[in-house]
Amino acid sequence: MRKPIVAGNWKMNGTQESIVPLLDRVIAGVDTSVNAQVIVCSPYIYIPLIAGKIADTAVEFGSQNISEFESGAYTGEISAQMLKDFDCEYVIIGHSERRHVFGETDQNIADKYKKAQEHGIIPILCVGELLEEREADKTAEVVIRQIDAILSTSGVESLQNAIIAYEPVWAIGTGKTATPEQAEEVHKLIRETIAKQNGTIASSLRILYGGSVKPSNAAELFAMEDIDGGLIGGASLESEDFLAICKATN
Numbered sequence: 001m002r003k004p005i006v007a008g009n010w011k012m013n014g015t016q017e018s019i020v021p022l023l024d025r026v027i028a029g030v031d032t033s034v035n036a037q038v039i040v041c042s043p044y045i046y047i048p049l050i051a052g053k054i055a056d057t058a059v060e061f062g063s064q065n066i067s068e069f070e071s072g073a074y075t076g077e078i079s080a081q082m083l084k085d086f087d088c089e090y091v092i093i094g095h096s097e098r099r100h101v102f103g104e105t106d107q108n109i110a111d112k113y114k115k116a117q118e119h120g121i122i123p124i125l126c127v128g129e130l131l132e133e134r135e136a137d138k139t140a141e142v143v144i145r146q147i148d149a150i151l152s153t154s155g156v157e158s159l160q161n162a163i164i165a166y167e168p169v170w171a172i173g174t175g176k177t178a179t180p181e182q183a184e185e186v187h188k189l190i191r192e193t194i195a196k197q198n199g200t201i202a203s204s205l206r207i208l209y210g211g212s213v214k215p216s217n218a219a220e221l222f223a224m225e226d227i228d229g230g231l232i233g234g235a236s237l238e239s240e241d242f243l244a245i246c247k248a249t250n
């Protein structure tokens, strides 16, 4: 049995004024009625605040990005060591906004993934196709290429300590969700691709779906065989919606 995960990606939203009450409500709401592992991924600057509030609660936290470099003259970057300094356990890597707005390549992403794991931080690796790639029937090719970059840099064993999120780019922040069948098709493909190298790792790997997940569609997505929870953007900024999504894994 794979324990489901619901992770919130706050992206570049909020200030202390909104984040503190949001976090307080999430912490209070994640009680024994929630079966999922719950993670919030905040902007770097709020990590010390979150680390303090979350200690000894059922909620975990992660970062939204990391540097692929160890340390040194990389102005504006945040290292794995710095994240570990605040007990950060997870990091989103290869989010479509990092790939498509900031031009991160498959190799940058593979390097970040490797660096996070070297420091014991669990990567939440995002993969997913653009609308034009889906329309050109290239979804499988794109997703396999994104996974292959990780396999060739870190090997299949590295997936023992990682989470994958399938986020079709056309479904992110658009209100347009993949149908449960469309999502399941890609999740199954990801699991089968990994199973070719290691069946045990593939069957225990958590693969989350992300892209316009809401309380109204979460349960039907999470009911699919290879969907093990969600990576939530917009709806993670509303505690009621986020908690309802956490409960939809039950």
Ligand code: 13P
Binding pocket: 009, 095, 167, 171, 172, 173, 174, 175, 210, 211, 212, 213, 231, 232, 233, 234, 235
């Ligand atoms: P939305 O839930 O806002 O579509 O964002 C999904 C996402 O990008 C999570 O990483």
